[in-house]
Amino acid sequence: xxxxxxxxxxxxxxxxxxxxxxxxxxxxxxxxxxxxxxxxxxxxxxxxxxxxxxxxxxxxxxxxxxxxxxxxxxxxxxxxxxxxxxxxxxxxxxxxxxxxxxxxxxxxxxxxxxxxxxxxxxxxxxxxxxxxxxxxxxxxxxxxxxxxxxxxxxxxxxxxxxxxxxxxxxxxxxxxxxxxxxxxxxxxxxxxxxxxxxxxxxxxxxxxxxxxxxxxxxxxxxxxxxxxxxxxxxxxxxxxxxxxxxxxxxxxxxxxxxxxxxxxxxxxxxxxxxxxxxxxxxxxxxxxxxxxxxxx
Numbered sequence: 020x021x022x023x024x025x026x027x028x029x030x031x032x033x034x035x036x037x038x039x040x041x042x043x044x045x046x047x048x049x050x051x052x053x054x055x056x057x058x059x060x061x062x063x064x065x066x067x068x069x070x071x072x073x074x075x076x077x078x079x080x081x082x083x084x085x086x087x088x089x090x091x092x093x094x095x096x097x098x099x100x101x102x103x104x105x106x107x108x109x110x111x112x113x114x115x116x117x118x119x120x121x122x123x124x125x126x127x128x129x130x131x132x133x134x135x136x137x138x139x140x141x142x143x144x145x146x147x148x149x150x151x152x153x154x155x156x157x158x159x160x161x162x163x164x165x166x167x168x169x170x171x172x173x174x175x176x177x178x179x180x181x182x183x184x185x186x187x188x189x190x191x192x193x194x195x196x197x198x199x200x201x202x203x204x205x206x207x208x209x210x211x212x213x214x215x216x217x218x219x220x221x222x223x224x225x226x227x228x229x230x231x232x233x234x235x236x237x238x239x240x241x242x243x244x245x246x247x248x249x250x251x252x253x254x255x256x257x258x259x260x261x262x263x264x265x266x267x268x269x270x271x272x273x274x275x276x277x278x279x280x281x282x283x284x285x286x287x288x289x290x291x292x293x294x295x296x297x298x299x300x301x302x303x304x305x306x307x308x309x310x311x312x313x314x315x
Contacts, residue, residue: 027292028301031308034281034291038301041273044294045088053092054174054268057256057280059102059249060085075106075117079124085273090128092271096174098263099129099167102137102251105159112149112156122165129167132175133222136161137255141227164224164255166263179261181217188218226254235277238306245299247277256283264289278304 025047027035037044060082089099106115122131138161149156228251239246256279260270266288272280275293277300284291285308295301 028298029305029308030312031281031285033285033289034293034308036275036278036281036293036295036301036304038295038298040296041294042084042088045085045092045271045273048088048092048271048292050091051094051097052269053271054094054097054264055260055270056089056093056097056099056101056273057259057270058100058272058274059251059276060274061249075108075115078117079121082121083124086125086128089273090169093169094174095169096172097169098132098173098175098259100164100259100263101167102162102164102255104162107146112146112153118163125165125167129169130171132166132168132173135164135166135222135224137164137251138223138225139228140225141229161223166259173263174265175263177219177262178215180220180258181215182220184218220258224255224258226252228252235303235307239303242303242306244303244306247300247303250277250279253279253283256280257287260284260287260289275304276300278307282307 025037025039025044028038029036093099103118103121105118107113108115125131140160142158142160144150144158146156150158230252235250236246256270256272260280260283264270267290269290269292270280270284271292271294272278273294275281275295278293278295281291281293281304293304295304
């Protein structure tokens with residue numbers, strides 16, 4: 020799994036957590052050894068956050084050494100999935116184009132397999148000045164999730180992420196229907212009545228990011244450790260890990276924060292590795308794993 024030895028901060032039955040710079044730690048992993056890189060790098064926000072973030076005009080150059088390592092360590096059928104929030108231009112209610120500039124450059128070394136949108140209905144109104152004071156913008160409720168791949172046929176199976184059928188679809192499966200041409204000119208044939216065990220999900224993932232009970236929060240408070248304030252809900256890594264990998268394969272998060280990705284991967288029987296540059300966040304993430312071991 021590793022190209023050269025590097026000591027993890029802690030280990031679990033299936034995973035290893037590293038404290039360090041992402042580009043440096045990833046350089047120790049072997050070529051084409053990783054099935055999925057799933058991450059949410061620091062956003063290029065106008066206001067500096069405690070977890071560290073880079074200005075939009077510096078972002079691509081800062082991020083690119085990490086991209087090069089990700090491209091190297093991914094298997095030929097592997098995927099790189101990145102949640103990246105947009106940025107607002109300083110002193111203005113207009114958006115920065117840096118995410119799209121980054122995506123275009125990423126297109127030189129990856130294919131864009133599909134774009135997803137995380138819809139967070141509980142998101143606070145931002146930018147506050149233009150949304151709640153000037154009232155010239157509406158509340159942002161989605162962030163982009165880019166699914167990138169090294170080939171045009173990455174490993175994926177949407178049967179692993181089926182969602183329950185709607186009431187109307189259940190009724191259709193039960194009562195049947197007459198095959199016909201819809202007004203949109205799409206022909207609905209007899210195959211449409213086949214029960215596949217669930218519906219294929221859309222590329223809009225609606226997941227509120229509010230958790231009234233989170234064991235990670237309580238354990239960090241008890242240990243006197245800072246809580247990472249940009250945690251994403253476990254439903255996001257859960258979806259992509261199931262969709263794009265099989266049990267036993269390796270998942271890496273190079274900007275692990277509180278290591279939600281590692282915890283979800285462990286529960287899904289995937290091997291995992293995480294990288295986080297903030298030592299306190301690494302210590303807090305260890306509390307997610309009751310059986311983790313400190314490095315010798």
